[in-house]
Amino acid sequence: MSLDKEELARLIAGDIPSGAYVNLGIGQPTTIARFLDPDSGVVLHTENGMLGMGEVVPAEQADWDLTNAGKQPVTELPGAAYFHHADSFAMMRGGHLDVCVMGAFQVSAGGDLANWHTGAPDAIPAVGGAMDLAVGARQVWVMMTLFTKTGEPKLVPQCGYPLTGKACVTRVYTELATFQLTDSGVQVSRTYGISFDELASRLDVPLSKV
Template identity: 85%
Template sequence: MSQPLGKDDLARLIAGDIPDGSYVNLGIGQPTSIAHHLKPDSGVILHTENGMLGMGEVVPADRADWDLTNAGKQPVTELPGAAYFHHADSFAMMRGGHLDVCVMGAFQVSAAGDLANWHTGAPDAIPAVGGAMDLAVGAKEVWVMMTLFTKTGEPKLVPECTYPLTGKTCVTRVYTEVATFLVGGEGVRVVNTFGITFEELESRLDVPLARP
């Protein structure tokens, strides 16, 4: 593709990579948009840590049933067969390895797959742990959806995280607007690029990259 992906296109790409029949948690923020692009016949079942399986997509306020919300307090739909349960049971699902995939945002991801997404360490920043640590250690696959660079141009895919960690060696895939990566294990492998060349990525990132 000749240009970076828009948020909608990135969400569509991730939705297409989720295996059919998976149990999936979508993190607060940008990952919630993935729900709009899941195929109805995919069999993917969405989980939210506030106690629901079979969650649908986020809906506007004029269609909202405020008894149905995701973990970010956004109104959502319920799909046929949806189930509700206690908050503790929901976290038991997360911690017990029952989720196939979770997709979260991040401030930083290291080449080894370490995740930092709850606090920048800044004195005036408000920490936001939520269920991220439970998902990081409990989900079978942890994917990150983020911009590759900060607003001031610093890379967010780094040799080592400098922000407080959410989890160690937990991330397996990183999806960004200009490239997607496999991380951890043997290092960082570029899967594909959008509007940037492999050589440009190499020049802007401080981590060794393997070609697609």
């Protein structure tokens, strides 16, 4: 069976290296915080100025002075630190984050990322800190559904939407498969509820097995 959102978040949490400094993008990636091992030493960063962020909490438990970049209430962990917005972006741009996990509208086989605008006339652009993270984080992972609601692949030969960053994505997690984007092409490291051959038949991107 394919993975549900919580299973996918748990999988990604388990792949984050111990002691890593990590930024979780707005939307689905925020759920990863719930599944991080407290003993892993992973430190979460949010671009609005916090290190040592915990998970999203219900509104009735909220301290509205503590929010993530998506304005969701979060907890603070022991040793948490707060700083100016400009300092936070300096961390992002300066290569101080080990991993960022973001959502995407499209990812190309070459690692190009499109996640801030579909180009539709009525769409509201939402770039936030995505461009800074795309070029500044040491590893850029994407967490997304593999297909749109109308069945079109989101892992594509070339992005058709405005780009957030070029050749920046190293790994793509979806409900059907995990992909490694390498200099030698797109490699499938794991599949969930689908065979490699069926997966290859549904995508226009050449695939190989890890």
